[in-house]
Structures are given as structure tokens and as C-alpha cells.
């Protein structure tokens with residue numbers, strides 16, 4: 001194709017082309033003007049670049065915490081806050097006490113619901129006629145319910161009495177939920193959520209029905225003292241303190257009964273056959289002047305809904321002087337769509353993959369293996385063109401639980417067939433999972449990037465939070 005034809009066809013080129021009868025002097029002047037214009041344009045570009053860099057330098061480093069639900073994102077955030085926002089951490093301790101109390105009370109009430117079902121004949125029908133027999137402790141009639149193997153669970157008047165005596169905990173639960181502002185129950189968009197459970201709570205279902213989790217929508221409002229949240233209602237600090245004391249009194253008053261129901265062999269059997277594991281004990285939390293330790297706060301479970309922004313100014317460590325804006329996201333499937341707007345302009349991502357979950361299924365979709373889900377999510381993140389320049393670091397989390405699980409005899413190869421005959425030991429399993437994540441990154445990253453990963457148990461206080469990772473400032 002000839003040059004003349006191109007100029008003819010392209011109006012812009014025609015406009016910029018030198019006049020056909022240009023003299024040498026005119027040409028010299030034109031070239032000089034063009035050179036000056038080019039210089040000016042380059043200066044403007046340079047200035048824009050400098051302004052953009054300065055803007056970036058002055059704005060906080062944007063860090064996204066990503067991963068499936070219960071992968072440990074919020075717990076990682078708490079580690080940062082514990083290390084770098086000590087004053088704020090102390091100020092929020094009392095609010096976390098409410099969350100921890102609520103976790104406990106919800107767990108106990110859940111057990112009471114199951115007990116009530118069993119006493120009333122239950123989802124597994126009690127044997128009519130045989131159900132009420134003479135009481136062995138004089139507190140009322142007893143009931144029998146068949147277990148999976150067909151043998152009987154022997155509920156007695158003692159169980160009815162405990163149910164009755166623990167009834168005040170219903171009001172405590174409602175009161176705590178109101179004070180925290182927690183929306184108890186399912187994420188409105190999460191149709192499968194009825195199966196999710198709070199690991200920080202005393203009961204945890206491996207399968208079948210589990211207690212609903214609760215969440216709060218805002219990152220900060222629930223942590224402020226309630227009287228600061230609702231001044232218009234005229235509820236003064238003294239009234240709030242009285243409420244806090246009353247809650248602690250009722251919980252402490254129920255401590256013995258909570259312990260009794262907790263340790264009861266028939267109740268344990270009932271939970272066992274429903275696939276529900278007992279986690280923590282009510283012991284320490286149920287005392288009147290309970291003050292959560294740092295570890296209690298780090299472990300307290302409060303499900304994240306949406307995307308919550310937290311600012312942290314570092315006064316020490318490799319990022320000293322910088323401010324980070326950390327976005328903690330809700331990880332369940334229906335919430336992931338809300339992540340995308342935050343990909344733009346993101347400096348770094350900490351991706352959490354819980355490695356102990358190789359034999360578990362997603363709470364929101366029981367068909368999906370949790371490890372498979374982490375692989376899929378990791379692939380989606382590392383292959384995103386929007387994130388091509390973003391630093392990504394992988395935390396292979398819940399190492400402690402992986403170790404416990406393997407020690408208890410669960411075999412990786414029964415759930416991950418490609419694991420083959422490798423030894424069923426934690427280091428081998430970790431190496432295997434890590435390699436899989438590395439392969440996905442190598443294969444799907446739009447540009448070559450380093451594979452940075454750490455093996456973590458984020459409930460255990462992290463020694464170095466930066467893990468050799470400083471996002472580009």
C-alpha cells in the first residue's frame with residue numbers, strides 16, 4: 001500500500017502531513033516547532049507521571065485479604081491489629097468479650113434445641129410407650145431416643161431440669177445480639193448457609209445440621225461502646241455497664257449447669273451421632289469478671305459480610321512509616337462478586353488457603369471440596385489481568401489443624417486421589433499442596449511472577465507479619 005494513499009485515506013495523517021510545496025526554510029521552521037511541541041508534550045507527560053507517583057506514595061498501600069470463608073482472613077487481620085494498633089485493640093477488647101460470650105451462648109442454646117427435639121420425640125422418633133419411664137433422679141420422667149445403631153439414648157429428668165434452668169440464656173442471646181448489632185442467621189444471599197457453623201463457638205458440625213453463624217455488616221460500629229452508637233436513645237454509659245454486668249451475672253449463674261450439660265455423656269452421644277464436635281469448654285468464659293485474653297480475641301469467630309476496610313499505620317518493621325488500607329472480605333461463594341471492584345489499584349493480595357480442609361466441603365455448597373475450591377479461587381486470582389502487576393502472597397493456613405487431622409488418622413489420599421502413596425505426614429502433605437498452588441500460578445499468571453508462600457497457623461500469634469513481603473509503595 002502506497003504512502004500517498006494512506007495520507008489520502010486518513011484525515012489525521014492528511015492534516016499532519018507537510019504541505020506539498022514546502023520550501024527548505026519553511027521545512028526548517030516546521031521541524032523546529034515540532035521539536036518544541038514534542039519537548040513540551042514530554043515535559044507534561046513527565047509531570048503527570050511524577051504527580052501520579054506522588055499521589056501513589058501518599059496514598060495508603062492497598063492490601064486485599066482473599067480466600068474462601070473460614071480460611072482465616074479476619075484472623076490474619078487481627079494479627080496485624082494486635083501487633084500494630086495496640087490502643088485500638090485494648091479499646092475493642094470489651095466488644096470482643098460480647099462476641100465470645102455470644103458464641104458460647106449460641107452454642108449452648110443450639111444444644112438445648114437439639115435436646116428439646118429429642119425430648120419431644122425428635123427427628124428420630126422416640127419410641128412411643130417406651131419413651132417415658134420411671135425417673136432415675138426424681139426430677140421428672142425420662143425419655144429414650146434411638147441412635148444410628150438403634151440403641152437408646154437415655155434422657156432423664158436431669159436433662160429436662162437443665163433445659164429449664166438454662167432457659168435464661170435465650171434472653172441473654174437476644175440481648176447480646178442486639179448490643180453487638182449482629183444479624184443472627186444466614187447471609188441473606190447465602191441460600192446454603194444453614195449448614196455453616198462458627199468454629200469459635202462451642203459446637204461445630206462435621207456434617208448435617210449446624211448452628212447458624214452470625215455476622216455484623218459494619219467493620220467498626222459494633223466495636224464502639226453502645227452508648228456512643230445511640231446517643232439519641234438516651235442510653236447512658238451507666239445503663240450499658242449495668243447491662244454488661246447483668247449479662248455476666250446470668251452467664252455466671254448458669255455456669256454450673258452449662259458445665260453439666262457440656263460434660264453429660266448422653267448429650268455428647270446425641271451430638272456425636274449428629275456429627276457435631278464439641279470445641280471449647282464454657283469454663284473460663286462463664287466467670288463473672290471474664291476478660292478475654294489476646295488469644296481469645298484472635299480466635300473469636302465473627303463472620304465477615306461484604307468488604308470491610310481497616311487502616312493500619314506501621315510504626316516499626318519493614319513497612320515502618322507507611323499506612324496500609326486492608327480490605328477484609330466475606331469469603332463465601334455468593335459474596336465473591338463484591339471483591340472485583342477492589343482489584344483495581346490494589347497493591348498486594350494475601351491469599352489464604354486452609355490446608356486442613358482437604359476432606360471438608362463448602363458450607364454453602366456441600367458438593368464442593370474445600371481444597372478444590374481454594375485451587376479454583378487461586379487460579380481465578382492469579383490469572384486475572386487486572387491483578388497482573390499486583391504482589392500476591394499465599395498463606396497455606398491452618399497447619400496446626402492439618403497436623404491434628406493427620407495424626408488422628410485421616411488419610412489425604414482418601415480425599416485427594418492424586419496424592420497416591422506419599423507418606424501421610426504433615427510436611428509431605430504441605431509440600432504436595434504447595435506444589436499444586438505453584439503449578440497453577442506458573443501456568444495461569446498472565447505475566448511471570450514469583451511464587452511467594454508461607455505455611456501458617458494464624459490463630460497462633462505470628463512472629464513476623466510481613467513474612468519478607470513488602471508491597472510496592
Ligand SMILES: Nc1nc2c(ncn2[C@@H]2O[C@H](COP(=O)(O)OP(=O)(O)OP(=O)(O)O)[C@@H](O)[C@H]2O)c(=O)[nH]1
Nearest residue numbers: 069070071072073074075200301304331398457458
Ligand atoms: N486452628 C486454627 N484455626 C484457625 C486458623 N485460622 C483461622 N482459624 C479459625 O477459623 C475460623 C475462621 O477464621 P476467620 O478468620 O473468621 O475466617 P474468614 O476467612 O475471615 O471467614 P469469612 O469471614 O467467613 O470469610 C475462626 O474461628 C478462626 O479462629 C488456624 O490457622 N488454625
Ligand SMILES: [Mg+2]
Nearest residue numbers: 073074303304
Ligand atoms: Mg472474616
